[in-house]
Amino acid sequence: MKKQILALFLAVGVLAGLLGGCREATPQNSTASSTNAPSSQAPQKAEIAVGIAQDLDDSLDPYQMTAAGTREVMFNVFEGLIKPDSQGNFVPAVAASYTVSTDGCTYTFPLREGVTFHNGKECTFEDVLYSFQTCAAVTVNSSVAAALSNVADIREENGGVVITLTAPDPDFLSMAASVYIVPKDYDGQATAPVGTGPFRFVSRSIQENVILERFDGYYGAKPALERVTYRIFSDGNALFTALNSGALDLVAHLTVDQVESLTNGYQILEGTMNLVQAMYLNHAKAPFDNELVRQALCYAVDVDAMLALTADGHGAKVGSSMYPAFGKYFDSALADRYPHDVEKAKALLAQAGYPDGFSFTLTVPSNYAPHVDTATVIVEQLKEVGVEAKLELVEWETWLSEVYAGRNFEATLVGFDASTLTASAMLARWVTGDGKNMIGYTNPDYDAAYAAARDPAHTEEEQTAYYRQCLEILSDTAANVYLQDLADFVAINPALTGYAFYPLYVMDMSTLSFQ
Amino acid sequence: MLQVEHLSVRFPGGAVPAVEDVTFSLDRGEILGLVGESGSGKSVTAQCLAGLLLPDAEVTGVIRLEGQELTGASPTQLRAVRGKEVAMVFQEPMTSLNPVLRVERQVEEALRVHTRLNGRQRRDKALAAMAEAELPEPAALGRRYPHQLSGGQLQRAMIAAALVSEPKYLLCDEITTALDVTVQAQILDLLSRLSRERNMGVLFISHDLRLVKKLCHRALVMRGGRIVETGAVEELFQAPREAYTRRLLDAIPTRDNKLR
């Protein structure tokens, strides 16, 4: 009722006379039904509009792209020799299959017959070689660059690719999946990318849209959707308004609040964001150099209460630097390593020499509301044990340069995700002296366990055990105040099926279809 | 004949009437002076005759034009008289003309309102009126804007604008006050000639008795909204009956006497 009154006021008081004619001018896709149904409910063509919150504002070249949002979209355009599926397994793509030698140094990828690029060119060994060489030379992903520097030789053998490593690398498959195969001697990748994926890139209008179309020359199962338009909304409210008005068929990464205020008939899917949200503590600054203090903070924080307050209880507790979708390494026991215990927290603080608590600044990027919400609750919870956290919101870009690169902070609250499907993508950064070790974590046991996990002399089971040991050390030493993997809600046109959550930050369009 | 009988004007909130029980008449061909200090009710009387008072002014009495009663006439009837039968010229020529319109466009205004003449005909008449008002090169001056003319030229243009519809009566409200002495004299000569040639009744309002004496046949002396003395100009100036009139006469600077 209120809505109608407000609308009436607007209509009559301000605009009615002027816009009498505009009623007929309504775009055709808003149907006569009483709700704002998603735009393609009765599709003539298999086309969908996907709302995304960030422009693909970097190079579209597969070795230059850095933004997670760009990788999420271009996952549909590019493929490696192999690619991850929604379960986190690697399945053959440009390669027909793969085998690994027993010494772990030689990978054989027989090439699939009839793989063509979106420009019509057939994919050959030359293209694969060119892709690996170019990627090794220019990639901005430091872990991929490191893995490729370990490649001794790439040669053609019986219509396949044989890659020899100087030393075994348990993560090599995952890295190989990140080397997207591109046509040799094509230099337009930055703005008009060409790959082998199920969708081909059609156009990008800056801050307006990115359009992909089904690639009819795809070797595998053809996608059901003919055309996907990613519409860009750099303002979160505008994205939500567009979703509510029915202009979009699919929007991911919604918060529980947004989902609850959606008024029309979208189906809502719940997954997780695949990141580790924590209050990251700068070990170079007192009192966070003191393990007792860090543990006290862990006991002081009530993650369950925080989840209840910020997301109606949605989200998964993590307890260490690993998210649940990574089942092989994730240890749910660690999530309850520090139950909420105010007395214990106070005792630990007293033992550490801070019986009356202390104060510090918690720097949080302002661009992502769930982090800000979480931080607000944490600040309140810490007051109970006498710790005063001063919340400081900064622009994301400022956070990157001052907090992340400059390491000029006391504590911060963000989420880290994995750029590749490997444990090291989450864990490498806590090794002493690592370039990405923003908290300055230094622990010889951890370094040793991590090195052991990376040691090719160990079997895969042993390596997994060492990675899990790394996670335990992080938890035991309370490296950070680990919180959660955020709930990820997807609003989707009810006529669409086949949406799959990946353990990576990607959105696969090839599995979607209209009922 | 333009007749005024027992005219009183009271403005809202005014303690005393601005004009009280004023009676006089103006014949065609006659030049009638109306003198008095500022605030004596001269201008209000003239504006009342021209129908320019704001609607909230309270007017009683009778005004007749050629026997037809104007008081109580409808606004449309009044507009038909205004500028056609009775025209008016004001004190400040600069502000009385519209700054963004060409002079000739303003001179022909009355023709736009009261006739169906086309643009060329209106322009010809306007130029003729300007020539009659003794404006040099009317065609060139007419193309100009008010700010490009001198005060004397502007006042002649105003007179031309009043003459263009050949009115029977002309109300002149302090029209020479803003002009210098030589131009004043020329304007007086012009009015005198026009009145004679066109058999036009002129009401000449001024606080300057010297001018009235020079131009008018008859004069009225107003004070505090009332007419205190009336008579032929010669009589009035030779033997003023009222002390007030004498004071007005005494106020004439001796320099002017010398000029005579």
Place this chain on the structure above:
Amino acid sequence: MKTLFSKFAALIITLFLVSALAFFAFALIPADPATTMLGSEATPEAVAALRAQLGLDRPLPVRYFEWLKGFLRGDLGESYLYRMEVGQMLSGKLAVSALLTILSFLLTVALSIPLGVLAGSVRNRYFDAAAVGLNQLVMSVPPFFLGILACYGLGIVLKWFTPGAYVSPEKDFWGCVRYLIFPALSIAIPRSAMAVKLLRGSIRDQLGQDYVRTARSRGASETSILLRQVLRNALLPVITFLAVSLAEIMTMSILIEQVFSIPGVGQLLLSSVSNRDYPVVLAIVMLLAAWIVTIHFLADLLTRLADPRVRLG
């Protein structure tokens, strides 16, 4: 002629100062494009390499003069993020923003002049009080708020349009205009209220002038006096206001584009500022500055043309 020349010289100097100010002020803001682009996977080595690749490791004045040199040759440089020519990026955006600005301006004129004449001429105490009150209220509504109300009320509830369903003018010109009407109204309505207030005051003022009395004494009707005599005078201050509005509408559209998800120059500016994409930001800042300076210059010229007292000295 001399004033025209000196005004033009001032225009050039202004633009030069704006460019220098924008360039150096930008350098003071924390964060740089390299850390922004590499995100939370960055290592110090990767950041250093990217900075070198983008030329950010050279001293600021060198970079400024390099930019200036390119700018004077008409080369706006390449976006750090998009790896595209800035000129190419802007051309499409400019059309959209220009369309929005023109629509907003036309609506402002179309709304404000009739309403202003009405408000200025009707002499009814109650009508006047109501008109002034409503006007004051509308005037104080910020355009972006009106935009949000329009999206919700007219878009989601009444379905007169679909917020977010923007189409580009190249694809469907009239469809684009139809969509842009709503943001344009959000800008035009408060803007018109200001113009109405100005015009009303100006008409009231002019109606008290002597020349109006003269026109009445010629027997002219009130309507004819209002339209033929008063309006031209009353519009003089409004013309300047409306012309300057063209500059302000452009700046307002930055926020409005955000609300209605219109991919125009404003959105590009905001995102480029936060991404520290200097070449794009500088190009847009220069563009806006040039627009604003030119508009003021033209407004000045227009006033001269409209007022013979100024035009003819």
